[in-house]
Amino acid sequence: MDGLEDRKTKPGLSGRIRQSQLWKSVFRVGLPLDRRGRLRVVIHNFFLHLHPARVATSGLRMTYTFCLGGISAFLFVVLTVTGVFLMFYYVPETGRAYADMKDIGFVVPFGRAMRAMHRWAAHLMVVTVILHMARVFLTGSYKPPREFNWVIGVGLLVLTLLLSFTGYLLPWDQLAFWAITVGTNMAAAVPLLGHEGPLHDLLGATVDNDVRFVLLGDVEVGATALIRFYVLHCVGLPLAALVLMGVHFWRVRKDGGISRPL
Ligand code: HEM
Known part of the structure; x- marks a missing residue:
């Protein structure tokens, strides 16, 4: 029961990495699934923004x-x-x-x-x-x-x-x-x-x-x-x-x- 409580309150290893200041300083925006959010990720990333945000x-x-x-x-x-x-x-x-x-x-x-x-x-x-x-x-x-x-x-x-x-x-x-x-x-x-x-x-x-x-x-x-x-x-x-x-x-x-x- 205690273990379950822990999992509910504490984020896992990947969650902790993504919430760290180091990660956030590199990746300003997370990985949203909606179209507008995905456009924001492309525009805010140096390597991705070299590519068009939308391609036919x-x-x-x-x-x-x-x-x-x-x-x-x-x-x-x-x-x-x-x-x-x-x-x-x-x-x-x-x-x-x-x-x-x-x-x-x-x-x-x-x-x-x-x-x-x-x-x-x-x-x-x-x-x-x-x-x-x-x-x-x-x-x-x-x-x-x-x-x-x-x-x-x-x-x-x-x-x-x-x-x-x-x-x-x-x-x-x-x-x-x-x-x-x-x-x-x-x-x-x-x-x-x-x-x-x-x-x-x-x-x-x-x-x-x-x-x-x-x-x-x-x-x-x-x-x-x-x-x-x-x-x-x-x-x-x-x-x-x-x-x-x-x-x-x-x-x-x-x-x-x-x-x-x-
Ligand atoms: C060093 C030479 C060249 C490089 C590296 C280059 C690179 C590119 C690239 C990467 C594209 C994107 C689409 C694709 O890959 O076909 C493109 C599109 C285009 N290129 Fe070049 N190109 C060169 C020479 C030329 C020449 C000689 C012409 C015509 C005289 C030309 C006219 C165009 C045009 C009009 C587009 C837009 C095509 C479209 O929207 O379908 N390019 N080029």
Whole structure:
């Protein structure tokens, strides 16, 4: 009888934990079962509030988005983590960049795995971003009110391609050297801004002041191009992508969540 009384008056272990000051300082709101209460829990929790408080069931259907945007974002995280590990060993200097890549492949513990993950994730991200764009187009999700997010998406596509292009030079092997030579020669043929392009006279573009020169920092691929591509690849472009992704995800929420299938 005494035991029963005790159970009625004293809360159990989980009850005592949930009533402690420590628990209450972390979780301000309990776990209510009603809809309004559940919304409050999501809004007051740092990790949960990153997600929308309400999601349409149709938006959760795997076959609508194929999670292609989410997979692209995940690959970006993989690229950042593996890229930072590669930065510990790689020095963007013409005399040692190639040797550093070889060391990463043959000497550094797990170096080969890190580099392979970085390369595979980079190739995959280009594929998933293009497929994501195709999904958005085919489901008509670019239409109002999501037209601005489509434009942000185009920015993200360009940044993804530029990240691939700038990373291409870093191994500093024959493939890298000639690929970037060809790629930047194409910039020389851009109208107005390239010294070989149509109307180049109008702005006075020459071999040592045109858009190709800005990219390379020189009239041909060399040490200045390597450091420029390295800084763009490791700092400038990832930061720009991070900012645009933040705006992109925020807009998905503000535009009423993921669009509904017809
Ligand atoms: C780094 C590249 C990108 C990332 C990480 C990304 C991420 C995402 C994520 C997570 C979503 C939520 C729905 C989903 O997973 O499909 C989304 C939606 C959307 N994305 Fe992207 N995206 C990227 C590139 C693009 C591109 C290239 C476009 C188009 C040019 C685009 C346009 C849109 C639009 C319009 C929506 C809203 C779709 C809807 O409501 O159904 N995104 N994106």
